[in-house]
Amino acid sequence: MPENQFDMASLLLRVKAGDADASRDLVTFLYPLVIKIVRANLPRSLSEEDLAQEVFMRVFAHIEQYRGVVPFEHWVSRIALTTCINHLRAQKRRPELRWTDLSETEVTVLEGVMSAEFESDRLQAQAARELVNKLLDCLNPDDRLVIALLDLEQRSVSEISQITGWSRPLIKVRAFRARRKLRKYLSKLLGRKI
Numbered sequence: 001m002p003e004n005q006f007d008m009a010s011l012l013l014r015v016k017a018g019d020a021d022a023s024r025d026l027v028t029f030l031y032p033l034v035i036k037i038v039r040a041n042l043p044r045s046l047s048e049e050d051l052a053q054e055v056f057m058r059v060f061a062h063i064e065q066y067r068g069v070v071p072f073e074h075w076v077s078r079i080a081l082t083t084c085i086n087h088l089r090a091q092k093r094r095p096e097l098r099w100t101d102l103s104e105t106e107v108t109v110l111e112g113v114m115s116a117e118f119e120s121d122r123l124q125a126q127a128a129r130e131l132v133n134k135l136l137d138c139l140n141p142d143d144r145l146v147i148a149l150l151d152l153e154q155r156s157v158s159e160i161s162q163i164t165g166w167s168r169p170l171i172k173v174r175a176f177r178a179r180r181k182l183r184k185y186l187s188k189l190l191g192r193k194i
Contacts, residue, residue: 008072016063027056033073034080041084051087055080102189106131110190138185143178150175 011029014022031052038051058079066075102110105127112124132152136144149155149163150171157168164171187193 009068012063012066012072015060023060030056030059030073030076033077037077037080038084041081041088046087051084055083058083102131102134103127106134135182135185139178139181143174143181146171146174147178147182 011022011026015026034052034055035048038048038055042048042051055076059076062079066072105124109124109127109131136147139147145164146160149160150157155163157171160166160171161168166174
């Protein structure tokens with residue numbers, strides 16, 4: 001194991017030369033640093049081991065780019081942090097709603113709706129509204145607005161056009177795509193196609 005920068009330099013030369021033992025030593029040495037960064041910035045949908053493995057894959061894929069200007073550990077930290085941030089951004093762009101994100105009441109409502117045994121009492125209606133809001137939260141703001149105005153508030157395409165300043169075809173296309181996204185999120189949530 002490297003104990004100082006000189007040892008790290010020789011270890012890196014061996015890694016760049018394709019020495020498998022040196023690569024294992026490097027991973028062993030850097031693992032505590034990488035896993036600490038991953039745990040601090042872990043996206044919800046990934047396991048820490050998977051993300052750490054991706055960090056090491058990026059380190060080894062780009063190791064030739066390391067010039068020694070900063071300590072190697074700093075360079076690896078930057079890669080680890082950037083990898084985590086990229087996954088967090090991707091998660092935000094493609095939000096995912098899981099069964100475990102739902103409350104017991106929402107699960108009951110969803111199961112009831114899907115099994116056609118749904119009784120509309122006040123508590124279930126409220127849970128249904130909360131479920132709809134959670135699904136709508138998965139949409140981007142413009143798609144959410146179109147669905148809310150068109151389907152929840154029952155406004156016409158002409159009214160929505162006046163409110164938003166968007167063309168009628170744009171509103172129709174946006175509503176179609178938003179409904180398709182909602183169907184996809186609900187299918188994922190249920191684990192079956194609807």
